[in-house]
Amino acid sequence: MSEKTKILLKEKHMPKAWYNIMADMPNLPKPPLHPGTKQPVGPDDLSPIFPMGLIGQEVTQERWVEIPEEVQEIYRLWRPTPLHRAHRLEKALDTPAKIYYKYEGASPAGSHKLNTAVPQVYYNKKEGIKRLATETGAGQWGVALSQACNFFGLECTVYMVKVSYHQKPYRRTMMQIFGSEVFASPSEHTNSGRAILKADPDSLGSLGIAISEAVEDAAGRGDTNYALGSVLNHVILHQTVIGLEAKEQLEKVDAYPDVVIACCGGGSNFGGTAFPFAYDKIVKGAKVKLVAAEPSACPTLTRGHFGYDFGDVAGFTPLLWMYTLGKEFMPPGIHAGGLRYHGDSPLLSQLVHDGIAEARAFGQTAVFESALVFAKSEGIIPAPESSHAIHAAVQEALAAKEAGEARTILFNLSGHGLLDLPSYDTYLEGKLIDYPLPEENLKEALKKLPQV
Amino acid sequence: MSEKTKILLKEKHMPKAWYNIMADMPNLPKPPLHPGTKQPVGPDDLSPIFPMGLIGQEVTQERWVEIPEEVQEIYRLWRPTPLHRAHRLEKALDTPAKIYYKYEGASPAGSHKLNTAVPQVYYNKKEGIKRLATETGAGQWGVALSQACNFFGLECTVYMVKVSYHQKPYRRTMMQIFGSEVFASPSEHTNSGRAILKADPDSLGSLGIAISEAVEDAAGRGDTNYALGSVLNHVILHQTVIGLEAKEQLEKVDAYPDVVIACCGGGSNFGGTAFPFAYDKIVKGAKVKLVAAEPSACPTLTRGHFGYDFGDVAGFTPLLWMYTLGKEFMPPGIHAGGLRYHGDSPLLSQLVHDGIAEARAFGQTAVFESALVFAKSEGIIPAPESSHAIHAAVQEALAAKEAGEARTILFNLSGHGLLDLPSYDTYLEGKLIDYPLPEENLKEALKKLPQV
Numbered sequence: 001m002s003e004k005t006k007i008l009l010k011e012k013h014m015p016k017a018w019y020n021i022m023a024d025m026p027n028l029p030k031p032p033l034h035p036g037t038k039q040p041v042g043p044d045d046l047s048p049i050f051p052m053g054l055i056g057q058e059v060t061q062e063r064w065v066e067i068p069e070e071v072q073e074i075y076r077l078w079r080p081t082p083l084h085r086a087h088r089l090e091k092a093l094d095t096p097a098k099i100y101y102k103y104e105g106a107s108p109a110g111s112h113k114l115n116t117a118v119p120q121v122y123y124n125k126k127e128g129i130k131r132l133a134t135e136t137g138a139g140q141w142g143v144a145l146s147q148a149c150n151f152f153g154l155e156c157t158v159y160m161v162k163v164s165y166h167q168k169p170y171r172r173t174m175m176q177i178f179g180s181e182v183f184a185s186p187s188e189h190t191n192s193g194r195a196i197l198k199a200d201p202d203s204l205g206s207l208g209i210a211i212s213e214a215v216e217d218a219a220g221r222g223d224t225n226y227a228l229g230s231v232l233n234h235v236i237l238h239q240t241v242i243g244l245e246a247k248e249q250l251e252k253v254d255a256y257p258d259v260v261i262a263c264c265g266g267g268s269n270f271g272g273t274a275f276p277f278a279y280d281k282i283v284k285g286a287k288v289k290l291v292a293a294e295p296s297a298c299p300t301l302t303r304g305h306f307g308y309d310f311g312d313v314a315g316f317t318p319l320l321w322m323y324t325l326g327k328e329f330m331p332p333g334i335h336a337g338g339l340r341y342h343g344d345s346p347l348l349s350q351l352v353h354d355g356i357a358e359a360r361a362f363g364q365t366a367v368f369e370s371a372l373v374f375a376k377s378e379g380i381i382p383a384p385e386s387s388h389a390i391h392a393a394v395q396e397a398l399a400a401k402e403a404g405e406a407r408t409i410l411f412n413l414s415g416h417g418l419l420d421l422p423s424y425d426t427y428l429e430g431k432l433i434d435y436p437l438p439e440e441n442l443k444e445a446l447k448k449l450p451q452v
Numbered sequence: 453m454s455e456k457t458k459i460l461l462k463e464k465h466m467p468k469a470w471y472n473i474m475a476d477m478p479n480l481p482k483p484p485l486h487p488g489t490k491q492p493v494g495p496d497d498l499s500p501i502f503p504m505g506l507i508g509q510e511v512t513q514e515r516w517v518e519i520p521e522e523v524q525e526i527y528r529l530w531r532p533t534p535l536h537r538a539h540r541l542e543k544a545l546d547t548p549a550k551i552y553y554k555y556e557g558a559s560p561a562g563s564h565k566l567n568t569a570v571p572q573v574y575y576n577k578k579e580g581i582k583r584l585a586t587e588t589g590a591g592q593w594g595v596a597l598s599q600a601c602n603f604f605g606l607e608c609t610v611y612m613v614k615v616s617y618h619q620k621p622y623r624r625t626m627m628q629i630f631g632s633e634v635f636a637s638p639s640e641h642t643n644s645g646r647a648i649l650k651a652d653p654d655s656l657g658s659l660g661i662a663i664s665e666a667v668e669d670a671a672g673r674g675d676t677n678y679a680l681g682s683v684l685n686h687v688i689l690h691q692t693v694i695g696l697e698a699k700e701q702l703e704k705v706d707a708y709p710d711v712v713i714a715c716c717g718g719g720s721n722f723g724g725t726a727f728p729f730a731y732d733k734i735v736k737g738a739k740v741k742l743v744a745a746e747p748s749a750c751p752t753l754t755r756g757h758f759g760y761d762f763g764d765v766a767g768f769t770p771l772l773w774m775y776t777l778g779k780e781f782m783p784p785g786i787h788a789g790g791l792r793y794h795g796d797s798p799l800l801s802q803l804v805h806d807g808i809a810e811a812r813a814f815g816q817t818a819v820f821e822s823a824l825v826f827a828k829s830e831g832i833i834p835a836p837e838s839s840h841a842i843h844a845a846v847q848e849a850l851a852a853k854e855a856g857e858a859r860t861i862l863f864n865l866s867g868h869g870l871l872d873l874p875s876y877d878t879y880l881e882g883k884l885i886d887y888p889l890p891e892e893n894l895k896e897a898l899k900k901l902p903q904v
Binding site for chain 2: 004005006008010011076077088106107108109147150151170176177178179372375376378380381418421422424425428
């Protein structure tokens with residue numbers, strides 16, 4: 001075993017700028033439209049809930065966007081993250097492939113989400129904002145934003161889907177440790193929450209409802225803005241530290257990937273990992289496959305419609321140009337809660353449409369099987385979301401074995417699964433099932449796409 | 453901020469040998485005695501449950517013990533661990549002190565315990581053992597041994613104290629992911645378990661009972677040995693990778709600690725961190741304070757008797773020469789379950805007795821307050837056990853401020869608290885209390901110390 005197990009990067013070699021793929025895309029997505037007028041949105045439409053610093057990043061076509069020193073200082077608490085050579089996984093699969101994984105679970109929030117939470121809070125603070133409101137499902141994003149608000153001294157209010165609030169109390173506790181106020185959503189704190197509770201006092205909540213509450217909270221107070229953990233351009237921009245570091249680390253061992261893999265819910269994890277390699281592909285003609293791994297129970301990129309749709313269920317957000325299953329599509333309750341989103345990043349959607357990136361969908365029992373193989377080889381218990389990327393990597397490694405080729409595979413392990421252990425219990429007890437795609441529900445949801 | 457946040461070590465600079473303090477101690481502890489004959493134990497007394505490789509390490513006085521390459525290969529999955537400069541904690545405390553912490557929670561088991569689990573399994577495998585039995589309380593040790601057995605392909609059976617088995621299912625799931633068989637103790641699988649259950653079918657179990665079950669299991673099967681996570685000399689030997697790496701990392705930034713701090717239950721975390729610095733103190737006359745942080749509810753080093761006592765409650769183990777509160781002392785149910793042990797490592801006990809190391813005891817509310825300050829500054833949520841070391845470091849930093857001196861403080865953050873979040877809930881809800889030391893119980897327990 002000549003090559004080391006972990007390829008580390010010195011802090012001074014951490015990227016100083018984020019990579020903006022809008023500078024290099026052959027086709028840009030069509031612009032977001034105002035939900036009322038159906039005209040392209042301008043900065044004034046967004047400024048009630050976002051700071052100008054982030055609105056500027058949402059539209060800029062500059063290739064490189066400087067990372068402020070204050071953000072770098074916080075990044076250095078856990079970045080650069082290690083790149084692991086998965087020697088033991090390779091041996092377990094008996095593959096000639098070289099498998100590398102970037103480990104974003106090394107962040108104190110336990111996932112890649114902190115990479116964007118920190119700059120989002122920084123730009124809000126810079127413009128005098130005192131408080132942020134957001135929603136969270138299983139809690140990864142809520143934890144990351146809570147940590148970032150704590151680092152910069154902002155208040156944070158998180159509307160957490162009620163069923164998770166009660167069933168997954170660990171991440172709620174993490175948010176509270178960092179000083180956040182966490183409400184089970186629907187809550188009595190907003191009009192939209194009260195309306196839902198009036199109609200159904202026992203409502204378990206949904207991400208759609210929680211978004212409505214957080215946006216209403218932010219829009220109603222001058223000192224408060226809203227923050228989103230995926231989908232938008234600026235979010236993906238911030239995540240490109242992942243792929244930029246990984247490229248540098250692979251260079252240190254004279255490696256370049258044949259395939260780059262990440263799981264995909266709203267697209268920020270995939271975009272952050274793969275876009276720096278998409279640059280090589282678009283600009284320099286590099287032959288690298290970029291694979292987004294999504295759940296077959298919520299197959300936005302592999303089964304969705306390419307067109308305009310709302311980002312939320314209520315239809316408050318701008319219309320985004322993207323792959324969508326329809327905002328009313330109700331995905332089954334898979335354990336990878338972070339991948340249950342009806343839409344996807346417009347940037348990623350466009351790249352998939354143009355054939356620069358591709359997507360594959362997997363059922364959760366196969367995903368958990370690969371997660372177990374990974375945990376037993378490499379020691380780290382992966383998050384159910386990240387395990388989709390592991391499964392795709394395992395398939396690639398087995399294909400390389402079949403072909404007898406020493407291909408190089410890179411994937412991003414976006415988070416650890418230490419707070420997802422009840423899902424592993426379900427698997428170990430033999431109770432995990434694959435949900436079929438609810439075809440009728442999908443057909444209905446696609447019928448109701450907005451007319452533009 | 454001129455100095456970097458994390459001081460990393462290359463894999464090739466990972467220690468190649470463990471440090472054995474027995475080579476340098478001014479006085480060695482008196483030898484362990486056979487529980488029946490009260491004569492010093494020999495290898496034959498231990499060989500039914502330990503491999504000769506570990507028995508040899510228990511008694512060797514060689515200063516350096518080579519780390520086998522097979523062990524180093526597994527260590528490289530997470531070692532060398534980072535040394536952090538706690539810039540943000542220093543700022544929060546407004547101290548001129550430089551605070552460094554070694555982060556052993558970076559291991560896939562989440563604590564330092566994996567450092568000894570791996571070599572213990574290695575030496576057992578080398579001598580043909582197919583299966584290990586052990587006990588665990590809250591589960592840190594059970595998780596580490598499960599991972600290590602999985603890496604080397606040994607079977608593992610863990611007797612987990614019943615109350616934890618039901619109240620803390622997350623760590624049980626981790627053990628099962630790595631293929632271990634986990635029994636709630638007292639169990640129906642051993643004579644000692646059955647006897648307890650016959651007398652009290654509702655017994656919640658205790659570490660003492662679980663040890664009895666694991667030892668009985670190991671002694672009764674030729675293919676099975678027993679493994680212990682702390683106290684013994686070979687366990688501490690393995691943990692010295694922590695302090696050896698930390699010394700090397702501090703050298704890289706031209707620093708040397710005025711004080712080295714670690715929490716202390718059975719002593720392996722403290723010994724592993726501090727003994728390489730004790731070498732400097734004993735052999736080279738370095739002026740470094742070595743501080744063991746223990747709970748005031750179980751103050752073995754600060755209030756215990758120095759003499760012979762059993763390691764377990766039932767009195768099966770050899771008599772160890774150590775500080776002890778008496779094996780029948782019942783510590784209150786503090787959240788730092790890993791520090792609730794009546795005795796302590798004989799090596800550490802001797803060093804404390806000889807004034808080379810010292811101990812301080814803290815109540816858990818003060819400890820949790822410091823844990824929160826740390827989490828909010830550095831981002832990492834610490835284990836309740838490790839938070840005792842944080843609290844001692846905070847006190848040292850404030851003393852340095854008082855004195856106006858830029859002292860250098862090193863502590864070991866032995867584990868993260870991601871599976872201890874219910875304890876933080878108790879703190880955040882204002883329900884955490886300091887238990888007074890049960891003085892009467894202690895007096896009675898000390899009266900019953902064995903006569904030698």
